[in-house]
Amino acid sequence: HQAMAPILLESVGNERTDYIEHEVVHVKNPHLDSMEEDILYHFNLGTKTHNLQSMFGDIKFVCVGGSGNRMKAFAQFMHRELGLIGDTTDIEDICAGTDRYSMYKVGPVLSISHGMGVPSISIMLHELIKLLYHAKCSDVTLIRIGTSGGVGLEPGTVVITDRAVDSFFRPQFEQVVLGKVIVRSTELDANLAQELLQCATEIPNLPTVIGNTMCTHDFYEGQGRLDGALCSFSTEEKLEYLRKAHEAGVRNIEMESTVFAAMCRICGLKAAVVCVTLLDRFEGDQISTPHDVLTEYQQRPQCLMSHFIKKRLGLFD
Helix, strand or coil: CCCCCEEEEEEEEECCCCCCCEEEEECCCCCCCHHCCCHHHHHHCCCCCCCHHHHCCCCCEEEEEECCHHHHHHHEEEEHCCCCCCCHHHHHCCCCCCCCCCCCEEECCEEECCCCCCCHHHHHHHHHHHHHHHCCECCCCEEEEEEECCCCCCCEEEEEEEEEEHHHCCCCEEEECHHHEEEEEEEEEEEHHHHHHHHHCCCCCCEEEEEEEEEEECCCCHHHHCCCCCCCCCCCHHHHHHHHHHHHCCEEEECCHHHHHHHHHHCCEEEEEEEEEEEEEECCCCCCCHHHHHHHHHHHHHHHHHHHHHCCCCCCC
């Protein structure tokens, strides 16, 4: 039998386990200071080739989501909502030199795609956090907006994540580093979650709850779906697992929240996860909702973000 890798619990700051507020973005890598140049390869940006502080120093809100097209649409939506000068069709993809991610800047808002799953968003977050650090950004709020499968909720319900949990319902993210398992907390900022919930109550027809979000490493078997190419369990076993998840406070399932929460927390970024549910997993596995209804559902987190950002900027009378 192979020996299990040692498990190390990584804390934040001076051994504190609560969420720590920071005004500036921190990186946790002493090697960066000795580098002549930091190339953000997957963004097609770099500290020598671009003036990152000039380009991004005024960023206060970063919204990330899986789809490049959706994040472009969000940038265009925010351009209109903020009343910025110019045509929304002129918004350019800052990462056009690469086909990995898409990035759009509208005023103090940065909209970035992260692809699907923990590995994809993890790579993006490493470079995003370094970008914010090099740009000397401060007081940045980072929010993941996206879609998810609901657990005991009506389709179209927006879930603001209380805690991001793994498939065992634990609020932690495990990262294997040099053969050792590093365990990082996935606690999110409770005050930010409550602020977002209050914003949701100010928007008509926006059903919103706060609950735990389960992050899995797979869309099919890992989420208990019966319709994948592989399935090693029965319908009854699936429903029993979903019941246990619901009892543990899980209200939706997606594939990015744990690493997102862990990395933001350790780097001093106030963060939140806001995902709309496209179906109730107790009722089925496949998304059969009409396209126009799905489109309206997917716009709900964007509407909440617009309200939140405009309220923060004092744009309401």
